[in-house]
Amino acid sequence: xxxxxxxxxxxxxxxxxxxxxxxxxxxxxxxxxxxxxxxxxxxxxxxxxxxxxxxxxxxxxxxxxxxxxxxxxxxxxxxxxxxxxxxxxxxxxxxxxxxxxxxxxxxxxxxxxxxxxxxxxxxxxxxxxxxxxxxxxxxxxxxxxxxxxxxxxxxxxxxxxxxxxxxxxxxxxxxxxxxxxxxxxxxxxxxxxxxxxxxxxxxxxxxxxxxxxxx
Amino acid sequence: xxxxxxxxxxxxxxxxxxxxxxxxxxxxxxxxxxxxxxxxxxxxxxxxxxxxxxxxxxxxxxxxxxxxxxxxxxxxxxxxxxxxxxxxxxxxxxxxxxxxxxxxxxxxxxxxxxxxxxxxxxxxxxxxxxxxxxxxxxxxxxxxxxxxxxxxxxxxxxxxxxxxxxxxxxxxxxxxxxxxxxxxxxxxxxxxxxxxxxxxxxxxxxxxxxxxxxxxxx
Amino acid sequence: xxxxxxxxxxxxxxxxxxxxxxxxxxxxxxxxxxxxxxxxxxxxxxxxxxxxxxxxxxxxxxxxxxxxxxxxxxxxxxxxxxxxxxxxxxxxxxxxxxxxxxxxxxxxxxxxxxxxxxxxxxxxxxxxxxxxxxxxxxxxxxxxxxxxxxxxxxxxxxxxxxxxxxxxxxxxxxxxxxxxxxxxxxxxxxxxxxxxxxxxxxxxxxxxxxxxxxxxxxxxxxxxxxxxxxxxxxxxxxxxxxxxxxxxxxxxxxxx
Numbered sequence: 001x002x003x004x005x006x007x008x009x010x011x012x013x014x015x016x017x018x019x020x021x022x023x024x025x026x027x028x029x030x031x032x033x034x035x036x037x038x039x040x041x042x043x044x045x046x047x048x049x050x051x052x053x054x055x056x057x058x059x060x061x062x063x064x065x066x067x068x069x070x071x072x073x074x075x076x077x078x079x080x081x082x083x084x085x086x087x088x089x090x091x092x093x094x095x096x097x098x099x100x101x102x103x104x105x106x107x108x109x110x111x112x113x114x115x116x117x118x119x120x121x122x123x124x125x126x127x128x129x130x131x132x133x134x135x136x137x138x139x140x141x142x143x144x145x146x147x148x149x150x151x152x153x154x155x156x157x158x159x160x161x162x163x164x165x166x167x168x169x170x171x172x173x174x175x176x177x178x179x180x181x182x183x184x185x186x187x188x189x190x191x192x193x194x195x196x197x198x199x200x201x202x203x204x205x206x207x208x209x210x211x212x213x214x215x
Numbered sequence: 216x217x218x219x220x221x222x223x224x225x226x227x228x229x230x231x232x233x234x235x236x237x238x239x240x241x242x243x244x245x246x247x248x249x250x251x252x253x254x255x256x257x258x259x260x261x262x263x264x265x266x267x268x269x270x271x272x273x274x275x276x277x278x279x280x281x282x283x284x285x286x287x288x289x290x291x292x293x294x295x296x297x298x299x300x301x302x303x304x305x306x307x308x309x310x311x312x313x314x315x316x317x318x319x320x321x322x323x324x325x326x327x328x329x330x331x332x333x334x335x336x337x338x339x340x341x342x343x344x345x346x347x348x349x350x351x352x353x354x355x356x357x358x359x360x361x362x363x364x365x366x367x368x369x370x371x372x373x374x375x376x377x378x379x380x381x382x383x384x385x386x387x388x389x390x391x392x393x394x395x396x397x398x399x400x401x402x403x404x405x406x407x408x409x410x411x412x413x414x415x416x417x418x419x420x421x422x423x424x425x426x427x428x429x430x431x432x433x
Numbered sequence: 434x435x436x437x438x439x440x441x442x443x444x445x446x447x448x449x450x451x452x453x454x455x456x457x458x459x460x461x462x463x464x465x466x467x468x469x470x471x472x473x474x475x476x477x478x479x480x481x482x483x484x485x486x487x488x489x490x491x492x493x494x495x496x497x498x499x500x501x502x503x504x505x506x507x508x509x510x511x512x513x514x515x516x517x518x519x520x521x522x523x524x525x526x527x528x529x530x531x532x533x534x535x536x537x538x539x540x541x542x543x544x545x546x547x548x549x550x551x552x553x554x555x556x557x558x559x560x561x562x563x564x565x566x567x568x569x570x571x572x573x574x575x576x577x578x579x580x581x582x583x584x585x586x587x588x589x590x591x592x593x594x595x596x597x598x599x600x601x602x603x604x605x606x607x608x609x610x611x612x613x614x615x616x617x618x619x620x621x622x623x624x625x626x627x628x629x630x631x632x633x634x635x636x637x638x639x640x641x642x643x644x645x646x647x648x649x650x651x652x653x654x655x656x657x658x659x660x661x662x663x664x665x666x667x668x669x670x671x672x673x674x675x676x677x678x679x680x681x682x683x684x685x686x687x688x689x
Contacts, residue, residue, distance in 0.1 A: 063407060063409075063412055064369075064404045064407045065370070065407055067372050067375075072397065072404050075400060114529070120532075120533070121544075121545075123525040124524070124593070125517040125520040125549045126545065126549055130549075134544060135533055139534065156277075158277070161279060163279070164376065171283075178283075178287060184284075184288045185284065185287075188280060189284055191283075192276040192280050192284060195276045195277055195280060200271070200275060
């Protein structure tokens with residue numbers, strides 16, 4: 001029988017564990033934005049070598065399952081003498097993985113701008129730096145906001161995988177609780193509910209931003 | 216070399232399970248997705264509403280948690296599944312809303328005039344679906360279908376966490392016994408990279424072939 | 434205001450094996466309006482875009498007030514800085530307006546003044562307001578482009594160009610993307626500009642404008658400049674059969 005009290009009781013500690021889920025996803029996307037912007041710049045640069053390197057970076061990270069990436073990074077960091085906490089390793093992995101997708105989001109948005117936008121700026125004599133800073137990037141950012149929010153939603157879900165390296169985020173916390181209460185159905189459904197609430201909120205935020213910035 | 220002798224067969228079996236799970240999961244997921252898309256297209260409003268909730272729930276929760284609910288929670292409501300069938304069911308459910316959305320936008324890409332023309336000559340609704348709607352929408356939906364099928368190959372590794380004996384599971388076992396965590400996972404990463412790149416390439420070729428075929432026939 | 438002159442000599446342009454411009458020669462005198470007409474794909478827009486080097490040309494030279502644009506010497510590309518210097522005094526108006534959607538009308542006009550002319554923000558805002566008033570949009574300054582009609586957007590684009598105080602204005606089919614009832618307001622602004630003695634090069638399908646405002650009309654076909662003369666000679670007594678054919682089609686399409 002499905003026990004509603006058990007379900008409700010497990011919501012509280014899982015909500016508490018959600019702060020790690022959010023920390024990993026938000027820190028992950030922040031790191032992903034930084035690296036992703038660099039990767040995108042490399043992919044659009046005039047240097048052939050940089051373009052190639054960017055393409056390989058994206059192809060590798062998109063081709064390898066996140067779980068495998070996570071274990072590779074997690075186990076190989078100590079080899080480089082980096083004795084980092086599991087949490088940092090998790091954030092770095094999630095961020096690196098997100099960078100591949102974010103660089104593609106940027107690239108798509110930049111390519112989606114009509115050519116005339118830059119031409120109008122070039123025609124009045126703006127420098128290439130100003131054309132990027134004032135005309136292309138602000139518009140690309142607005143265009144890609146919904147996709148970036150979507151990426152954040154993906155990261156919230158993907159962060160469940162860091163449970164395998166022992167971080168007590170929602171999924172790991174629910175495993176622990178299922179083991180002590182012997183009520184996996186209620187506990188895991190409670191976990192699912194919390195993920196759902198987080199993601200529905202993010203999706204609503206995304207729609208709001210999209211609506212507000214639609215000029 | 217000893218390692219390969221000891222673990223080779225297990226890895227090969229693991230790869231077989233991965234391919235099986237992926238192929239069946241994609242097939243079932245696509246089928247369920249198509250059914251969902253058709254129900255949304257033709258079904259009554261209330262059904263559409265239920266489907267909407269189903270889609271939001273599946274898309275809003277991690278695949279891993281869905282698997283836990285199915286595999287560990289299932290027995291509590293009498294759903295006793297072994298790891299492999301549970302994993303397959305999980306993949307099917309997980310993929311279905313994405314496939315459904317792909318089909319749905321494919322349907323929308325078909326010009327209304329095409330359907331009206333078929334109705335005007337008196338074709339029945341089922342044959343309109345079979346002969347006009349599906350072939351035409353497939354043309355525009357194909358790249359996304361191929362793309363999502365490729366994404367599903369990567370999701371299969373998550374099945375290892377509920378002890379489905381696929382490739383990642385075997386690699387984890389091997390690395391736990393030999394303590395070669397880095398090498399084992401790195402090789403697995405490279406393997407997946409190669410696999411995904413290869414099927415992407417094959418997928419693009421298949422796409423152009425099928426598109427050509429569909430357009431020439433219709 | 435000083436007006437520029439443009440000398441186009443033996444200009445050719447290739448896109449791969451396709452020749453878009455064939456040995457074009459054209460003199461554009463200062464303070465005069467030159468209209469480029471011809472069927473679509475004839476190279477008029479390409480020629481116009483070569484004048485401010487948005488397109489490079491493969492052979493020949495284009496000189497503005499005697500200085501070649503795009504190249505220091507034949508075959509040697511101009512540096513970005515020098516090119517920007519020259520473009521500062523060339524205004525351009527595009528078929529699709531190309532207003533920046535994330536800025537208001539006034540910000541669109543002020544942007545170049547701030548970034549390129551180095552004006553302070555208040556000075557630029559003042560100048561932008563003057564330019565917008567000149568094209569009759571003083572009351573629309575704080576609207577984003579999406580809140581303006583096509584005709585209004587194109588007038589903002591003209592204001593953006595004239596605020597930079599150019600000595601030469603290029604118009605690339607400025608009314609082709611507009612609904613017929615909005616064409617008049619844009620042509621009106623252009624006519625006023627011509628009256629001030631601005632050098633203007635206008636690619637257009639508006640034969641009425643060409644006939645009334647242009648000092649000279651150039652007809653192009655297949656990348657070739659077929660003829661240049663006064664509007665009367667080109668539009669009313671054309672000798673070349675290609676021009677006659679083009680005008681016949683034009684009249685047939687516009688008669689009812």
